Amino acid sequence: MRNRTAQVDPNNRDADVVVITFDSYPLSTRSRKAARAYAEAGMRVQFVGMSRAGRTGRWSPAGRTRADGIDILSVDMRAPDLEPxxxxxxxxxxxxxxxxxxxxxxxxxxxxxxxxxxxxSALSLLGVAHKVLHRSKFVLDIPERPGAVAARGSAAAAFARVERIVLRAARPFVDVASVVVEPDVHHLRDRGFDDVVQVRNAPMKSWLAPYVDMPPSPVRFAVIGSIFEGRGYETLIRAAARAQKDANFQIYIYGKGRDSFTGHLKNLSSELGADRTIVWAGSLPSDQVSRAYLDAHVGVVLYESLDPGNDGLSNKLLECIASGRPVLAGDLPENRKFVTQHQAGWLTDVSEEALAHSIVEVANTTIDLDVMGQHCRDLGETALTWEGEFAPIIERMRSTNSASAANSS
Structure with a gap:
């Protein structure tokens, strides 16, 4: 169900928690889930984000709204230029x-x-300033390893050059830092952060669509997410064109990207004769992603290892498995650890030959995909939930849940 929003009183500025992020509320992942977790723990939450951040052109209206019991501001801003x-x-x-x-x-x-x-990290100095002004507790969420983002043409890659300097300045003020993968816990502790918590990017329980059995044959793969360089799309198209000679399958691609890049991918698909295999399904709102995974047999998550700090374990991998579908994932360290430990899918090198072989293997598998899907869903309803992942942060912050006026007095 989509979130219902309503206009809010701009003079109502008191909150127990202020969440600050680059994304707008509807398009955010970790920040939106964090805000909801705080709200569901009984805290008053003010969410402050941007209306037009990102490289895909998928943006939200500026202004004040209220959703999920949270006061939301998406600041007005110039639309960024998308070409890298x-x-x-x-x-x-x-x-x-x-x-x-x-x-x-x-x-x-x-x-x-x-x-x-x-x-x-780019917003960490706002957290420092808030702590100094209001004596607040400071939670800094760092989704990527500091200094490791190298995506061509992104502002994040430009900031990565000074990110470690900014974090060094912010570190004495941070009460709790959260990261996605276990190696980053050790990375931050080695750099002097006292309290570091791993919070995997699992979905909230309420986000999961009702479970359904696998659809009829042929095997359908689903790729869901923003479409830009570094996520294996060109390799996937070339691999699909090669694999379709040896297996019957379909690949549904959901997401939005720059017109120039998606146009290039579609032209490549046509040139290679992969149009009968690949379906461009358009973008999806967050609340329909779980349903889209369940319409398929297997999810595909193919982040390339371009960034030295990308160990894997993306939100899409966890969302697919939690929804109840196994995953075909790039063989990054944390992907390998998770998929192998939980027997939740297949791993592949993100190269044309290796990926084509993996697609054929999965499409022709004799493994009972229904049993595998139910196993994945069991993980999603028990061990793989945002509520469980974020609980240590909530517990640390409960003691500070006091009136804003008291904090500023």
């Missing part, structure tokens, strides 16, 4: 993101709260 050029990076930083951060700072720092929660 050096000039556009400079323009986006100077004309889009810096002005938006100042608008976010005005809102966030003007909201007394017992807890400030920021997602991403």
């Amino acid at each position: 050029t050096r000039l556009n990076i400079v323009r986006n930083v100077a004309l889009t993101y810096v002005p938006a951060i100042f608008r976010m700072a005005k809102e966030a720092l003007g909201t007394p709260a017992g807890v400030v929660h920021t997602t991403g």
Whole structure:
């Protein structure tokens, strides 16, 4: 069910928790789930995000709304240039993101709260300022290994050059840091962070669509997520064109990307004769992703190992498995550890030959996919939930859940 939103009173500025992130509320993943977890724990939450962040052109309206018991502000901002050029990076930083951060700072720092929660190192200094002004507890969520993002044409890759310096300045003020994978726990502890918690990017229980049995043959793969470089799309298309000679299957691709890049991918698919195998299914709202996985037999998650800090274990891998479908995942260290431990799918090198072989193997498998899917869903309803992952953060923050006025007095 989609979240219902309503207009809110801009003068109602008190909160127990302020969540600050680059994403808008509807398009956020970790920050939205964190805000909901705080709200469901009985805390008053102010969510402050951007209306037009990102490289895909999938944005949200600016303004104030209320959803899931949370007061939300998406700051107005210039639309970023999407083509990955050096000039556009400079323009986006100077004309889009810096002005938006100042608008976010005005809102966030003007909201007394017992807890400030920021997602991403680039916003960590807002958390520091909030802690200094309001004596709040500071939760810093770091989804990527510091200094490791190398995606061509992104502002995040540009920031990665100074990220360690920013984190060094923020570190003395951070009460709790959260990361996605276990190696990053040790990485931050080695750099002086005292309290570091692994919070895997699992879905909330309420996000899961009702379980259904596998659809009829042929085997259908589902790829869901923003479409841009580094996620194996070109390799997947070439592998599908090769594999369709030896197996009967379909690949449904859901997501939005830059028109120039998605156009290139569709042209490549046509040139290679893969159009009978690949279906471009368009973008999906978050609340329909679980259903889309269940419409398939197997999910596909193919992040390439371009970034030295990308160990895998993305939210899409966990969302697919939790929904009740096994996954064909790139053989990154944390993917290998999780998929092997839980027997939740297959691993592949993200190369044309290896991926084609894996597609054929899965499409022609004699394994009972219904049994495998139910096993995955059992994980999603027990061990693989955001509520369970985020519980240590909630417990640490409960003692600080006091009135904003008391914190600012």
